[in-house]
Amino acid sequence: MTPLRSLLLSRSTVDRDGERRTRPDLLAELWAEDATRVLRVRPDGSAPVRARDGGGSTLDLVAPRAVAPAPPEDSPVVYLGREEDGTAHVAVEVPDDQDVADGAGWPVAPGGEQWQGLRTLAPDLDDRDAGLLVEAVGVLNWHRVHPCCPRCGARTSITSAGWTRACRVDGSEHYPRTDPAVIMAVVDPDDRVLLAHNAMWPEGRYSALAGFVEPGEPLEAAVRREVLEEVGVVVGDVVYRGSQPWPFPASLMLGFTASATTSEIRVDDVEIAAARWFSRAELAAAVTSGEVLLPPPTSIALRLVESWYREEAGEELPGRPGW
Structure with a gap:
């Protein structure tokens, strides 16, 4: 890929x-x-x-x-x-x-x-x-x-030209943090892509599944866990595609294509309100009609979906993706 x-x-x-x-x-x-x-x-x-x-x-x-x-x-x-x-x-x-x-x-x-x-x-x-x-x-x-020391709670001072904070009491140094998150285009054996609707999004907005990596967890395992937790689909092979910072407030989005080994969907009804498999023709029709709004151009999710679409269709998704 x-x-x-x-x-x-x-x-x-x-x-x-x-x-x-x-x-x-x-x-x-x-x-x-x-x-x-x-x-x-x-x-x-x-x-x-x-x-x-x-x-x-x-x-x-x-x-x-x-x-x-x-x-x-x-x-x-x-x-x-x-x-x-x-x-x-x-x-x-x-x-x-x-x-x-x-x-x-x-x-x-x-x-x-x-x-x-x-x-x-x-x-x-x-x-x-x-x-x-x-x-x-x-x-x-x-x-x-992060104005205070996570060890003792004292105020910290900005050092290293803005790239560290030093505790005024215990002398410890602290650095900007980045939270890794996986985001994945899940594809089934029929080459359909799985997109989901978050309960907090506007009506019709669909995107790739995503979630934070837990401590001590490999990225591939995070992909499989998040997909299983959110929609009940089992994932086998996982292929890395690229990464993008997402400073809202401190994430690094790590993009993957994931191969599903099951197709039955069971949404968690907490984060995910709905999820659907789309063929290329179905997704193109849904986007053209306005039934489905895809992620904004700033999101790596859109690039994952576009990449899947182009692999077979050889052309771009019709219409301008919605915000």
């Missing part, structure tokens, strides 16, 4: 430059350089963008002095890395309601930018901007929900 294509949240062109993170004065040095670009991110994960010449959107990256005279001490600041031309990128979390000059320490002048979230933006961003925003949203999410 070929690797999945167009994984929108897996794109990047910026070197994360991890070796420089341990320099204690790195952020101050970068903040003093006019050439440094700062990506502002609100707590909800949205960032300012502008229309890009030729279509699409581009992140509204600004010079450090447009944000504050020095790296803010009361908001997370993270070094994202460097481009090939040496341009350094830094992310900073800004308050929800302070995106213009207001005398409160965030003197960013208004100018036509629009604040949008990653789920909406990803298809319109180029590779550099997509990578920067995924990285920034992921690590800033971690800072927001």
